[in-house]
Structure formats: C-alpha cells, structure tokens
Amino acid sequence: MATRFTGRTVLVTGAGSGIGRAVALAFAAEGASVAVAGRTAAPLDETVALIGKEGGTAAAFTADVSRSEEVRELVDRTVARFGSLDVAVNNAGVFVGGAPVADLPEEDWHTLVDVNLTGLLFSLQAEIARMREQPTGGAVVNLASNLGAHRRVPGLAGYIATKAAVSALTRAAALDHIADGVRINAVSPGPSATTMSLLPGENDTARATRMKKDSPLGRVSTTAEIAAAVLYLASPEAASVVGADLVVDGGAAA
Numbered sequence: 641m642a643t644r645f646t647g648r649t650v651l652v653t654g655a656g657s658g659i660g661r662a663v664a665l666a667f668a669a670e671g672a673s674v675a676v677a678g679r680t681a682a683p684l685d686e687t688v689a690l691i692g693k694e695g696g697t698a699a700a701f702t703a704d705v706s707r708s709e710e711v712r713e714l715v716d717r718t719v720a721r722f723g724s725l726d727v728a729v730n731n732a733g734v735f736v737g738g739a740p741v742a743d744l745p746e747e748d749w750h751t752l753v754d755v756n757l758t759g760l761l762f763s764l765q766a767e768i769a770r771m772r773e774q775p776t777g778g779a780v781v782n783l784a785s786n787l788g789a790h791r792r793v794p795g796l797a798g799y800i801a802t803k804a805a806v807s808a809l810t811r812a813a814a815l816d817h818i819a820d821g822v823r824i825n826a827v828s829p830g831p832s833a834t835t836m837s838l839l840p841g842e843n844d845t846a847r848a849t850r851m852k853k854d855s856p857l858g859r860v861s862t863t864a865e866i867a868a869a870v871l872y873l874a875s876p877e878a879a880s881v882v883g884a885d886l887v888v889d890g891g892a893a894a
Contacts, residue, residue, distance in 0.1 A: 644875045646671030649722040651715070653705055653763060654732035656683030658834035659783065661690070662863035663729050663870050668696030670871065675718040677701045678732065705732045705759030708766075715766040724774060727874045728767040730760055731783040735836050737798035744798050756802035757809070764813055768822050777821025779874045782810045784885060786830040790893035803828075807885050814883030823882055825873040830889020832861045857890030 650667045654660035655676035661683075668674045668691040676687045676698055684700035691698040699721050703714040719725055734755045737748030760782060771778030787796060788803030807826055814824040831837035831851065837860055838847055852858050869888045872878055887893055 643671040644871070644877075645727070648672045648726040649675065649718065649724045650727040650729065650874075651675045651677065651718050651725060651767070652729045652731060653677045653703075654783075655687050656680060657687075658836065659829065659832060659863050659866050660729075660731040661687045662867040663731060664698065665691060665694070665696075666864070666867040666871055667727070667729075667874075668698055669694060672697075672727070673722045674698040675701055675714075675722065677703050677714055679704050705730075705763050706754040708762040711759075711762045711766045715770050719770060724776075725767060725770045726774075726776065726778050728763070728771075728778065728780045729783070729870055729874070730763045730767075730780065732759055732763075733783065733803075735799055738795055739798075740795055741797045749798050752798045752802045756799075757805050760806055760809060764809070764824075768813070768817050768820070771822045772817065772820035774821075777823070779878075780813075780822065780824040781870045781873045782806055782824070782826040783870075784810065784826045784828040786828045786887050786889040786893045788828070789885065790828055790887055790889075791830075810885060811883045818882050823879070825878070825881055825883065826885040827866065827869045827873065828885055828887045828889070828893075829861060829866045830887070830892045831855065832866055833863055855890040855892055856894065859890065861888055861890060 650672040652664045655664045656678040664674050664676050676684050678684050681702050688698045688700045703710040784806040785803040787800050789807035810826040
C-alpha cells in the first residue's frame, strides 16, 4: 500500500458524496488523517465510517464555504484535532442555473458565485493563512471543471463562468503563494460517475450509452480516477508542479 501521506493532515470540502468522498477515501488509504467537511452532517458521517471501516483516520466537520467565519473555524478545528493542515482539497461546489444567459435566474447566479467562487476564495484564504505559518508549508488542490476555461456548452453559462474563474483564481493564487511554501493546483474533471453527470430522467445505463457517443474515451471517468489526479498534485512527486490545471475528462476538451 502506498503511504505518501502518512503523518499528514488533509482537509476535503464537499466530502459527503461523489468526488469529494472518493478523494477523502483515497487520502486515508495512503495514511493521511482526513477532515471531511460539508454543509450536512449525515453524509459526512457516512464518509468517516467508510474510512474507519478500512482502518483509516477521519473526522467530520460541518461548514458552509460561502461563509468566511465558518471556513476559518473549519481550519481551526481541523488543526486542533490533527495538529496541522498539510493538504487542502477544495471540492465544494454546486451545479445549478441550467439556462441561457438571458434567462439565467438571478438567484441561481448568486448561488453559483457564492459557493463556487467566493467559497473558494474564503477557503484559500483560511488554508493559506495556516499553511504559510508551518515550516513544511502545504499543498492545495482546487476542483474546477472541463466546463469553463477548457470547454463550453450552451445553457450552462453561470456554472461555466464560475468554474473558469476557479481555474484563473487557482493560477493567480499559485503565483502569489509559492514563495510562502504553499503549492496550489487544480483538477478539471469532465463527466464522472456521480449524479451530477446524469441528465434529467437519465439513469446510469442511459448515461453509459450516451457517453459512448459523446466522449472520445467512450465512458465517464470513475471517481477513483479523479481522486488519483488530486493525490498526484498534492504529493511529493508533483513538487515542481505549480499553477497547473489538470483536465481529466476522457478527451472531451482536447
């Protein structure tokens, strides 16, 4: 078993399901103590239980990333529990506002910006403030999307705009803080094996049929494949990778 993260503390937001849960499980399997965070306690507790079942170490903390005070408290609680903050994975995000620009509801726009972009800013600020005080610094991986800086489709302008901003903010923060010992990168997934990639009324079988036509790879990415990209960027093997945006989408944005 790989142990790249033994003795390290990892914070994963949006860890109650999907990619966030897969990332938390992967870090725990490689020896990390994992703080799993999100807005709802029950799914976070499920993630902690899954990690514990495999012999890993984890704790659950509820927090809304769109509230700066809650994010600062999240980082403080993580450090109080495990002693450090070595890696942060900013995965919390929402997918709403499926409408053309002219018809995008104002409420959906504010939700997207508040969570996907402002929530990321608050998370980075709290995480970097801690990491740059540590002798060993830290690593941050943000979850963007292949929809944004890399690819556009009709009807998703709000989501696309915020995820493009995640890519840009990642690069800007990486340049601002590499001298502080904080290394920041992003992963941009395409459709993966989560409910977010299902069209309205679609099931897994129908999605698999659609992806044979829509994806050059012919399928969605597994959450484990996305997690593997995140762990690489957070690992010592990526020590000279700064400000990268790694697209994992089966070739859709190639």
